[in-house]
Amino acid sequence: MQPLVHTETSAAEDAALLLGRVESSLNVALDDEVRRWRTVDPAVAELTETIRAFVLNGGKRLRPAFCVWGYLGAGGDPEDDAIVSLAAAVELLHAFALIHDDVMDDADTRRGRPSVHRHFMNWGPRRFGEGMAILAGDLAHMLAERELIDLPANVRAYWYEMQVELTRGQALDMLHATRARIGRDDARRVATLKSGRYTVVRPLVLGALAANRADLEASYCAFGEPLGEAFQLRDDLLGAFGTEDQTGKPVGDDLREGKPTYLLACAQELACGADARLLRRCGDSELDDLTIRRIQHVLDRVGARAEVEARVSSLEEQSVEALAAAAIPDDVRDGLRALATAAVWRHA
Amino acid sequence: MQPLVHTETSAAEDAALLLGRVESSLNVALDDEVRRWRTVDPAVAELTETIRAFVLNGGKRLRPAFCVWGYLGAGGDPEDDAIVSLAAAVELLHAFALIHDDVMDDADTRRGRPSVHRHFMNWGPRRFGEGMAILAGDLAHMLAERELIDLPANVRAYWYEMQVELTRGQALDMLHATRARIGRDDARRVATLKSGRYTVVRPLVLGALAANRADLEASYCAFGEPLGEAFQLRDDLLGAFGTEDQTGKPVGDDLREGKPTYLLACAQELACGADARLLRRCGDSELDDLTIRRIQHVLDRVGARAEVEARVSSLEEQSVEALAAAAIPDDVRDGLRALATAAVWRHA
Numbered sequence: 001m002q003p004l005v006h007t008e009t010s011a012a013e014d015a016a017l018l019l020g021r022v023e024s025s026l027n028v029a030l031d032d033e034v035r036r037w038r039t040v041d042p043a044v045a046e047l048t049e050t051i052r053a054f055v056l057n058g059g060k061r062l063r064p065a066f067c068v069w070g071y072l073g074a075g076g077d078p079e080d081d082a083i084v085s086l087a088a089a090v091e092l093l094h095a096f097a098l099i100h101d102d103v104m105d106d107a108d109t110r111r112g113r114p115s116v117h118r119h120f121m122n123w124g125p126r127r128f129g130e131g132m133a134i135l136a137g138d139l140a141h142m143l144a145e146r147e148l149i150d151l152p153a154n155v156r157a158y159w160y161e162m163q164v165e166l167t168r169g170q171a172l173d174m175l176h177a178t179r180a181r182i183g184r185d186d187a188r189r190v191a192t193l194k195s196g197r198y199t200v201v202r203p204l205v206l207g208a209l210a211a212n213r214a215d216l217e218a219s220y221c222a223f224g225e226p227l228g229e230a231f232q233l234r235d236d237l238l239g240a241f242g243t244e245d246q247t248g249k250p251v252g253d254d255l256r257e258g259k260p261t262y263l264l265a266c267a268q269e270l271a272c273g274a275d276a277r278l279l280r281r282c283g284d285s286e287l288d289d290l291t292i293r294r295i296q297h298v299l300d301r302v303g304a305r306a307e308v309e310a311r312v313s314s315l316e317e318q319s320v321e322a323l324a325a326a327a328i329p330d331d332v333r334d335g336l337r338a339l340a341t342a343a344v345w346r347h348a
Numbered sequence: 349m350q351p352l353v354h355t356e357t358s359a360a361e362d363a364a365l366l367l368g369r370v371e372s373s374l375n376v377a378l379d380d381e382v383r384r385w386r387t388v389d390p391a392v393a394e395l396t397e398t399i400r401a402f403v404l405n406g407g408k409r410l411r412p413a414f415c416v417w418g419y420l421g422a423g424g425d426p427e428d429d430a431i432v433s434l435a436a437a438v439e440l441l442h443a444f445a446l447i448h449d450d451v452m453d454d455a456d457t458r459r460g461r462p463s464v465h466r467h468f469m470n471w472g473p474r475r476f477g478e479g480m481a482i483l484a485g486d487l488a489h490m491l492a493e494r495e496l497i498d499l500p501a502n503v504r505a506y507w508y509e510m511q512v513e514l515t516r517g518q519a520l521d522m523l524h525a526t527r528a529r530i531g532r533d534d535a536r537r538v539a540t541l542k543s544g545r546y547t548v549v550r551p552l553v554l555g556a557l558a559a560n561r562a563d564l565e566a567s568y569c570a571f572g573e574p575l576g577e578a579f580q581l582r583d584d585l586l587g588a589f590g591t592e593d594q595t596g597k598p599v600g601d602d603l604r605e606g607k608p609t610y611l612l613a614c615a616q617e618l619a620c621g622a623d624a625r626l627l628r629r630c631g632d633s634e635l636d637d638l639t640i641r642r643i644q645h646v647l648d649r650v651g652a653r654a655e656v657e658a659r660v661s662s663l664e665e666q667s668v669e670a671l672a673a674a675a676i677p678d679d680v681r682d683g684l685r686a687l688a689t690a691a692v693w694r695h696a
Contacts, residue, residue: 037516044519100486104479124526131452131522134482138448139515141486145493146508149501160494167487168385171392174479178472 011069011331014078018068019061022087026055029088029143046123050116051136051143055095058111058248062231062343063090063203066224069336070207073328074216082151083210089147089159090203092140097166097198099137103130104174105257106285112248155209162202169194176260177283187265188229195235196228200343222322223336230315230344233308236261238348241296241305246348252292258283262311267304275302316344359417359679362426366416367409370435374403377436377491394471398464399484399491403443406459406596410579410691411438411551414572417684418555421676422564430499431558437495437507438551440488445514445546447485451478452522453605454633460596503557510550517542524608525631535613536577543583544576548691570670571684578663578692581656584609586696589644589653594696600640606631610659615652623650664692 030052037045064087071083101107102115109115116136121129148156173190176182201224208216238247239254240263247253254261264282271279275298281287282295299305319340323333378400385393412435419431449455450463457463464484469477496504521538524530549572556564586595587602588611595601602609612630619627623646629635630643647653667688671681 033512040516041520041523043523044516047515047519100482104475104482106475127452127454128522128526130478132519134448134452134485135515135519135522137482137486138489139512141489142508142511142515145511146505149504149508153497156497157494160490160497163490163493164381164487167395167483167490168388168392171395171480171483172389174476174483175389175391178476 011072011329011335014072015065015068015335018071018078018083018087019064021084022061022064022068022091025084025088025147026091029147030055033139033143047132047136047139050119050132051095051099051140054099054111054116054136055091055140057113059091059094060346060348061091062339063094063199064088065339066200067203067207069332069339070204070216070220071211072207073204073220073326073332073336074208074211074213075329076207076211076213080210083207085147086151086155086206086210087203089144090206092144092147093163093166096137096140096144097170099133099140101170103133103137104170107249107253107257109249109253112244151210154214155206158202158206158209162198162206165193165202166198169198173260177258179260181268181280182260182265184262184265184269187260187262190260191232191236191262192225192229195232196225199231200224200228216326216328219322219326219328223319223326223340225319226315226322227319227340227343230312230319233262233312233315234344234346236263237305237308237312238346240264240299242348248348251289252287252296255282255292255295256285256287263299263304263308266307267299267302270302270304270307271298312344316340359420359677359683362420363413363416363683366420366426366431366435367412369432370409370412370416370439373432373436373495374439377495378403381487381491395480395484395487398467398480399443399447399488402447402459402464402484403439403488405461407439407442408694408696409439410687411442411547412436413687414548415551415555417680417687418552418564418568419559420555421552421568421674421680421684422556422559422561423677424555424559424561428558431555433495434499434503434554434558435551437492438554440492440495441511441514444485444488444492445518447481447488449518451481451485452518455597455601455605457597457601460592499558502562503554506550506554506557510546510554513541513550514546517546521608525606527608529616529628530608530613532610532613532617535608535610538608539580539584539610540573540577543580544573547579548572548576564674564676567670567674567676571667571674571688573667574663574670575667575688575691578660578667581610581660581663582692582694584611585653585656585660586694588612588647590696596696599637600635600644603630603640603643604633604635611647611652611656614655615647615650618650618652618655619646660692664688 034045034048034052037048067087067090076083099116102110103117107115108118117129117133120132169190173194176186176190201221204220204224205217208220244250268279278295278298323336382393382396382400385396415435415438424431447464450458451465455463456466465477465481468480496507517538521542524534524538549569552568552572553565556568592598616627626643626646671684
């Protein structure tokens with residue numbers, strides 16, 4: 001029998017293999033937890049089964065991908081297990097954030113299915129549904145933490161900062177939603193804290209730290225900061241204009257929620273008269289489809305949509321320039337450019 | 349100048365010093381987080397200020413005490429920092445659990461003040477208050493995790509199990525609350541998972557693990573399991589009969605919530621006729637004070653209160669016997685006996 005040897009592969013193959021292992025690892029961890037809960041009480045195991053379905057039946061795995069590519073760019077060993085756990089943790093943290101977000105926003109759907117609290121409202125009153133969703137989010141958070149048990153202390157310290165930043169972004173978002181209107185700068189800050197950094201920069205740097213290459217942080221920030229913001233702006237455009245097939249949510253859901261996006265902030269600054277009055281109706285969960293279409297037209301007509309699209313292009317350009325200057329292998333650079341394009345120009 | 353030397357002290361002095369350091373450490377960690385958030389936005393810093401007030405202005409610090417005593421019983425070095433972080437983490441996890449619990453139960457008060465979501469309902473609608481409380485709990489959870497950064501992997505693995513057990517207990521509790529009545533055994537199981545273990549056994553064993561003494565787990569379980577259950581039964585008695593001064597909550601709050609306690613399960617099994625009908629009114633948040641007093645009389649008259657009191661005594665006896673057999677220093681045994689008595693016979 002021949003000994004196993006690590007043959008030279010391209011970064012794209014390494015990344016694909018690692019992301020495959022992340023998927024298996026998520027499967028194993030979630031199956032294991034479901035099995036353990038079933039031995040306690042089949043009814044209570046529904047909590048873990050719901051998390052499993054949430055994580056495994058959807059999601060673009062963008063954050064694990066940035067984590068894995070950040071690791072490969074730092075020359076990390078593709079046979080190592082730590083990066084697999086770390087990338088799985090990033091995806092579980094995302095599940096935690098989405099499940100709790102949906103309770104806070106009272107979102108009915110997520111990834112084309114009922115949100116977790118809506119799912120549990122089939123079993124009992126609203127308070128029960130929301131309570132179970134709070135617990136489901138908490139448990140996803142714990143599962144993420146478990147993946148980090150064997151990671152070094154500096155990775156876990158950085159992880160802490162990422163989590164706090166995310167929470168701070170969410171708190172700012174909620175505060176802004178209570179205000180009648182917010183400016184472009186406030187909207188940008190929330191987008192950066194709540195979504196941009198935690199989608200791109202933080203996973204990239206976590207990957208670098210797992211490969212013991214803290215020195216890459218500056219390059220990854222230069223590439224990831226504009227990319228993260230562009231990602232979030234695309235999210236906002238999809239949230240306002242995307243179809244249900246694209247977003248897994250009803251058309252115009254962000255507008256009904258009154259989500260304080262940069263897009264809406266631009267439109268509020270540009271609109272006047274009847275257009276401005278129509279925009280002020282955002283945040284009413286009862287808005288009918290016709291009104292949503294009229295609001296979409298306003299976003300277009302006043303030039304807000306075009307402004308956001310232009311900003312996405314310019315941010316992507318900045319990020320590609322920064323990538324060109326980063327001291328990483330060329331095949332990783334190619335992989336990151338492709339991932340960046342997919343994140344920014346996605347339709348879902 | 350003389351070098352500092354570690355002079356021989358009794359376990360009680362060591363425990364007091366360690367718990368003092370835990371308090372300072374909680375102060376420093378929470379002040380630091382408040383300061384960091386203020387630089388972002390004074391409004392959003394209210395989230396961290398609320399957690400700080402919640403943690404520092406109340407709580408019996410029972411869990412840190414069991415953690416510290418478990419550590420001293422295992423011969424841990426009282427000068428070490430790891431045990432201080434660990435005990436602080438246990439208290440922060442407790443804050444996380446209480447803040448989320450109060451949202452799930454819609455509890456108005458906690459520790460004699462408005463609960464966190466009630467506090468934030470002064471700033472916006474119910475959804476905003478609950479959303480901010482979900483975030484406050486999440487942040488307390490993260491702060492607990494941060495305290496563990498420098499702890500060894502086996503301690504963090506045990507920590508994970510403790511957290512999952514707590515979540516499972518809370519989920520069972522919510523499921524039971526949707527059922528018309530539950531049996532004694534179900535009520536006991538919830539009490540053990542949700543409160544008993546995580547108050548006594550788990551902190552004790554965490555302390556032992558921090559001192560690298562996994563071998564003490566069996567002794568600490570033998571002592572801590574019955575003690576944790578007795579602690580929870582006392583909690584149930586206080587929740588049904590305690591005054592507002594004692595519990596920091598309105599009299600009979602557990603009865604208005606319909607909390608599926610062992611006490612209530614006993615009463616439901618013992619009562620019939622008009623008494624049984626009265627008990628079925630538990631779980632109505634609008635119950636007036638007179639009805640609460642009548643329900644209290646039923647709990648007394650049918651013998652449920654006496655049965656629970658008898659069980660508390662017998663559990664305490666079991667736990668004291670197990671303590672006598674544990675291979676720990678005598679001064680630690682004395683300290684743990686005093687702590688056990690305080691936990692079981694407390695009035696608040």
